[in-house]
Amino acid sequence: MPRSFRAELAAPGGKVPVRACELESSPVWLFASIGEYPVYDDVAYEAMINDERRMSAYTEAVRRYAPGRTVLDIGTGQDAVWALAAARAGARHVWAVEVIPESARIARKNIEKAGFADRITVVEGLSTEIELPEPVDMCVSEIIGTLAGSEGAGSVLRDARERLVKPGGVFIPHRSATTAVALDLNSANLGTLPGFPPLVFRYVEEVFASVGRPFDLRVVLEGLQDNPRVRQRSYLSDAVEVEPLEYNGDLQPEGVDAVELTFTRAGRFSGLALGVRLWVTEDDEPLDSLVQSSNWTPVYAPLSEEGLPVRPGDRFEFEFTTTMSDDGVHPDYALVGQLQRASGPAVPLSWGSTHHGDGFRETPFYRSLFPAP
Ligand SMILES: C[S@@+](CC[C@H](N)C(=O)[O-])C[C@H]1O[C@@H](n2cnc3c(N)ncnc32)[C@H](O)[C@@H]1O
Numbered sequence: 001m002p003r004s005f006r007a008e009l010a011a012p013g014g015k016v017p018v019r020a021c022e023l024e025s026s027p028v029w030l031f032a033s034i035g036e037y038p039v040y041d042d043v044a045y046e047a048m049i050n051d052e053r054r055m056s057a058y059t060e061a062v063r064r065y066a067p068g069r070t071v072l073d074i075g076t077g078q079d080a081v082w083a084l085a086a087a088r089a090g091a092r093h094v095w096a097v098e099v100i101p102e103s104a105r106i107a108r109k110n111i112e113k114a115g116f117a118d119r120i121t122v123v124e125g126l127s128t129e130i131e132l133p134e135p136v137d138m139c140v141s142e143i144i145g146t147l148a149g150s151e152g153a154g155s156v157l158r159d160a161r162e163r164l165v166k167p168g169g170v171f172i173p174h175r176s177a178t179t180a181v182a183l184d185l186n187s188a189n190l191g192t193l194p195g196f197p198p199l200v201f202r203y204v205e206e207v208f209a210s211v212g213r214p215f216d217l218r219v220v221l222e223g224l225q226d227n228p229r230v231r232q233r234s235y236l237s238d239a240v241e242v243e244p245l246e247y248n249g250d251l252q253p254e255g256v257d258a259v260e261l262t263f264t265r266a267g268r269f270s271g272l273a274l275g276v277r278l279w280v281t282e283d284d285e286p287l288d289s290l291v292q293s294s295n296w297t298p299v300y301a302p303l304s305e306e307g308l309p310v311r312p313g314d315r316f317e318f319e320f321t322t323t324m325s326d327d328g329v330h331p332d333y334a335l336v337g338q339l340q341r342a343s344g345p346a347v348p349l350s351w352g353s354t355h356h357g358d359g360f361r362e363t364p365f366y367r368s369l370f371p372a373p
Contacts, residue, residue: 003021003022004019004020004021004194004195005019005020005021006018006019006020006371007020007198007201009201009204009205009208009214010205011205011208011209011213011214012208012209012212012213012214013213013214015373016208016214016370017370017371017372017373018195018196018201018204018369018370018371019194019195019196019368019369019370019371020195020196020197020198020201021194021195021196021197022197023197023198023199026194026223027223027227027230028185028194028221028222028223028224028230028234029194029195029196029197029221029222029223030194030195030196030200030219030220030221030222030300030369031196031200031203031219031220031221031222031297032196032200032203032204032207032217032218032219032220033145033146033147033150033217033218033219033220033297033299034203034206034207035145035146035150035151036145036150036151036152036218036330036355037206037207037210037211038099038100038210039203039206039207039210040077040078040100040103042078045077045078045079045103047295048077048142048295049079049081050295051294051295053287053292053294054142054278054287054294054295055081057280057281057284057287058081058082058085058140058142058172058173058280059085060280060281061140061172061173061280061281061284062082062085062086062089062140062172063085063089064281065138065170065172066085066086066089066090066091066138066140067089067090067091068090068091068092069091069092069136069137069138069170070091070092070093070094070095070134070136070137070138071083071086071091071093071094071095071136071137071138071139071140072094072095072097072127072132072136072138072139072140072160072164072165073086073094073095073096073097073139073140073141074097074127074139074140074141074143074156074157074160075097075098075099075127075141075142075143076096076097076098076103076104076107076122077098077103077107078098078102078103078106078107078110079106079107079110080096080107080110080111080120080122082140082141082142082172083096083107083111083116083120083122084110084111084114084116084120086140087116087119087120088116091119092119093119093120093121094116094119094120094121095120095121095123095132095136096111096120096121096122096123097122097123097124097125097126097127097130098122098123098124099124099125099126099127101124104122104123104124107122108122127156127159127160127164128155128156128159128328128329130164131163132164135163135164135165135166135169136164136165136166136169137165137166137169137170138165138169138170138171138172139157139160139161139164139165139169139170139171139172140172141153141156141157141160141171141172141173142173143156143157144173144176144276144278144296145276145296146218146220146274146275146276146289146296146297146298146299147178147243147274147276147299147333148176148177148178148243148244148245148276148277148278149176149178149243149245149253149322149331150218150330150331150333150355151330152329152330152331153176153245153247154245154251154252154253154254154322154331155253155324155328155329156329157171157245157247157251158251158253161251170248171247171248172280172281173247173278173279173280173281174246174247174248174279174280174281174282174284175244175245175246175247175248175249175278175279175282175286176245176247176276176277176278176279177241177242177243177244177245177276177277178241178242178243178274178275178276178320179239179240179241179242179274179275179276179277179288179289179290180239180240180241180242180259180261180272180273180274180275180301180320181235181236181237181238181239181240181261181272181273181275181290182235182236182237182261182263182269182272182310182316183234183235183236183269183270183271183272183273183300184233184234184235184236184267184268184269184270184307185221185234185270185271185300185302185307186268186270186306186307187233187234187267187268195369196369204217211356213358213360214360214370215354215356215357215358215359215360216353216357216359216360216361216362216363216366218299218353219299219300219369220297220298220299220300221273221297221298221299221300222297224273224290224297224298225289225290225291225292225293225294225297225298226293231291234273235265235273235290236263236264236265236267236269236310237261237262237263237264237265237316238261238262238264239275239290240259240260240261241257241259241277242257242259242320242322243255243257243320243322244257248282253322253324253331254322254323254324254331255321255322256319256320256321256322257319257320258317258318258319259317259318259320260315260316260317260318261315261316261318262313262314262315263310263311263312263313263314263315263316264312265312266309266310266311266312267307267309267310268304268306268307268308268309268310269303269304269307269308269309269310269316269339270302270303270304270305270306270307270308271300271301271302271303271304271351272300272301272303272335272351273290273298273299273300273301274298274299274300274301275288275289275290275296275298275299276288276289276296277289299353301335301351301353302351302363302365303349303350303351304349305364305365305368308339308341308347309343310339310341311341311342311343313342314339314340314341314342314343315339315340316337316338316339316340316349317337317338317340318335318336318337318338318349319335319336319337320333320334320335321333321334321335321336325354325355325356325357327355327356330355330356331355332352332353332354332355332357333352333353333354334350334351334352334353335350335351335352336348336349336350337349337350
């Protein structure tokens with residue numbers, strides 16, 4: 001049984017009590033979804049560099065498309081990996097844009113050290129606010145979040161297409177979509193929901209600080225991907241896709257998707273694991289965060305604390321809505337649905353997750369995670 005204890009987080013406006021757990025006390029534990037906030041550190045960048053599937057799919061794609069082309073790398077990060085890969089592959093010139101000043105500074109140093117300062121120009125700022133001397137032939141970016149568009153890929157890449165890339169220019173990645181699978185979290189972690197291990201506190205504090213107040217931040221489930229047995233015990237259905245984002249096609253950052261999950265196993269339905277599928281190029285098999293170890297961790301959408309009993313053939317019908325938050329870049333998500341069981345009346349269920357909305361302790365899940373003082 002996971003052991004939980006109470007701790008405190010620093011937040012604008014004062015300390016916030018939090019439910020915490022020891023790291024090794026549960027096969028599944030919570031982390032904050034951080035990629036959509038400017039809180040990247042060495043650990044976060046390293047996790048991306050160590051994601052071998054991601055690295056090899058992108059490296060291959062850049063080697064294929066960059067030779068002889070001008071390239072825009074949006075969100076180059078401190079390692080400038082795709083900018084350097086493009087320059088090494090023979091790109092004519094690379095514009096490497098990065099919004100975090102410290103990451104841009106380190107990227108510049110790494111590019112100089114690698115001997116590519118004449119072929120790569122680092123531009124500090126948001127891609128949506130910069131100008132280039134002329135539109136480029138191709139755009140590479142990895143601003144894919146724990147959900148397909150949660151880091152702003154939809155709106156940022158649409159802006160790039162309209163202003164910074166030549167008509168018909170190539171986009172890497174090609175496509176991403178959010179995925180959803182029904183989850184029995186109780187059987188996955190053998191009892192009560194754990195909280196955040198102490199190593200997560202500073203990330204939650206930084207997200208609160210970047211937004212300016214504590215709020216019901218998006219959480220992810222660590223431990224599901226790396227552990228096939230836990231996954232087998234906890235996934236109650238096959239996965240469905242929502243929030244399709246076509247970077248080389250009709251790119252729609254907002255939308256409503258009506259879908260249905262059919263339960264394939266009996267269990268207690270506690271919520272959804274939401275992941276991301278990423279097609280780096282059109283002919284690649286997608287990277288899939290619900291079933292592969294990766295730097296993208298499944299988001300937890302809690303729907304029922306105790307879990308609703310379900311049997312094979314029962315269904316969860318829902319609408320998944322993506323709307324742009326007022327920063328014009330990061331989406332807010334909402335899900336409204338009905339559990340349809342052979343055994344009884346339909347049960348309405350819902351979940352919402354904003355990028356920086358002001359709701360705090362709005363649902364039983366968050367009242368348990370952030371207990372009142
Ligand atoms: C997921 S990391 C990827 C870093 C690196 N490209 C890689 O793939 O390893 C995303 C990076 O993009 C930056 N970023 C996100 N949106 C951006 C935008 N619109 N303009 C500039 N930088 C952005 C973030 O600050 C972060 O450093």
